[in-house]
Amino acid sequence: MKTLVVLGGGESGVGAALLAKEKGYSVFVSDKGKIKEKYKEVLINNAIAWEEEMHTEAKILNASMVMKSPGIPDKVPLVKLIRSKGIPVVSEIxxxxxxxxxxxxxxxxxxxxxxxxxxxxxxxxxxxxxxxxxxxxxxxxxxxxxxxxxxxxxxxxxxxxxxxxxxxxxxxxxxxxxxxxxxxxxxxxxxxxxxxxxxxxxxxxxxxxxxxxxxxxxxxxxxxxxxxxxxxxxxxxxxxxxxxxxxxxxxxxxxxxxxxxxxxxxxxxxxxxxxxxxxxxxxxxxxxxxxxxxxxxxxxxFQGVEHRLENVLKINKVQYINDSKATNVNATYFALESMDAPTVWIVGGVDKGNNYEELFPFVNEKVKAIICLGADNEKLINTFGNMVDVIVETQYMSEAVKIAYKIAEIGDNVLLSPACASFDLFENYEDRGRQFKDAVRNL
Missing domain, CATH: 3.40.1190.10 (Mur-like, catalytic domain)
Incomplete structure (x- = not known):
């Protein structure tokens, strides 16, 4: 019997496990972290073997194929070991x-x-x-x-x-x-x-x-x-x-x-x-x-995608825009390019080696204030500190939105377009976007 080992018990991993079982594979799901309850239930209900917070090498190296979650890099020792044994490693796709x-x-x-x-x-x-x-x-x-x-x-x-x-x-x-x-x-x-x-x-x-x-x-x-x-x-x-x-x-x-x-x-x-x-x-x-x-x-x-330049609300003639999905500089470039009014810009998070230079013309032309929302905002403050009159930092979304509310005037935009990953303060970019929308609705 062919054995599929699935590394990572998230959406793609559990989906692959279900398909593999249906196609006659013996399936084992292994996750170094905790598996979410909703996915655990699916595995248990379908009698698929699983483990969490560990990887049992003996079981994993017994596989005829390994499907790994996209979040696991190739340089992880376990992945190198699997490949060295000649076991094919594939994505869910x-x-x-x-x-x-x-x-x-x-x-x-x-x-x-x-x-x-x-x-x-x-x-x-x-x-x-x-x-x-x-x-x-x-x-x-x-x-x-x-x-x-x-x-x-x-x-x-x-x-x-x-x-x-x-x-x-x-x-x-x-x-x-x-x-x-x-x-x-x-x-x-x-x-x-x-x-x-x-x-x-x-x-x-x-x-x-x-x-x-x-x-x-x-x-x-x-x-x-x-x-x-x-x-x-x-x-x-x-x-x-x-x-x-x-x-x-x-x-x-x-x-x-x-x-x-x-x-x-x-x-x-x-x-x-x-x-x-x-x-x-x-x-x-x-x-x-x-x-x-x-x-x-x-x-x-077509209505557009949540967290991508999503118009949330207009309050006191100020438009609040959720672009939490902008997790890199280029995405934020498009967001700032499309602003047609003075903008209070909420930016920051986990920097992936960002080069902010391409944003300078837009920041000079359109941004009136910057709110840095990250665990470490030093690079943002050093980069943009001299370009705008107001630059503040916070680690709470609710506070970021309240500060923006105070700064923004009639006809302005308040734009959340972080240019960074979200994992320092939020679960993911969706969580960050929802917290922004909740904070705006609570103003």
Missing amino acids: EFAAMFANATIVGITGSNGKTTTASLTHHILKQELNVGLAGNIGDSFAKQVLQKNYQNYVLEISSFQLDDIIKFKPHIAVITNITPDHLDRYDYKFENYIASKFRIVENQTEDDFLIYDADDEVIVKHLENNPVKSTLLPFSLTKRIENGVFLENNNIKITVNNSEFIMPTTGLTLEGKHNVKNAMAASTVAHLLKIRKQTIRESLEN
Whole structure:
């Protein structure tokens, strides 16, 4: 009997365990931390063996395959040991795809992938049987087991791509590549870029790669490392024969001589980056033969993603905006770029080696006050201290929002866009965003 050992008892791990059991594997789930109660119950109800707060090596090294949670780095001694024994280590994406007889759209990138994946799913579900999974929602494996959709839109992180072997989306999207998570890639940007490009490594000329042709990192990588996939670039600045470009505020898509035009005025999402997200999503829809009218209507009624430039409330004519999902500088760049009023900016958290320079023009032009919300705010204060009249620090969300309320005047914005990870003071970026929204509602 084949044995699957699952390292990490979270959403993806438990989903993979359920699918593996159904497919006749003997399954063992091992988590170095505590497993959440809701996941423990699922394992117990399905008679799947598990352990927490430890890894029993003898049991783990008995596996015919190991599925590891994306949160576990390759440099962990246990992972090195497993690999040294010749046991294949895969991600949940790889494992679930082995059993999904479906058309897969895989979306990766440093920023915009959640919005693009959600928007793509929103369009496709109007006419297709389609699931949304990966880094978002219910695990891919669980959906393959329970729903068995004919199509999937997967939001995929570089960590998930690091452990694929044969995984191949029919349509791949790379939204952009900017330095992020470099701590996991030996602080080498080229390692991170290569990791993102694994999304196309198994593609053939019958498959498609949709990518941002304005992103120099992507364009340069493609020049030096040609791929087999059929390329469909999108751009806000240049005319594109086969792909997507912007002309007189119209998105123009050309694929195999068939054309589709969508005015950007109809988009519900604001900002240049969202025009790009819409370009990528509508190209996928066009390839999968969704009707043009359906694409247009879907782009016009899409509500956006929680914690991504989410308008929370207007109080005393001040707009409070939750962009907690901005966990790196590039995401905050888009947020500040789209501000059209003086802004009180709440920033900070766990710094991943951030370089804040690209934000300077926006901070000088748009930001009237900065509230540093982190366990260690020294770098922020040194970087921005001279640029704004008011810079304060706190370690409590409720206090950050109260300070912002005092500073903001009629017509201003209060923007939570941290540019950092959340783990110093919060459980995750969702927790941070919800605490912000609760604090705003309690003003």
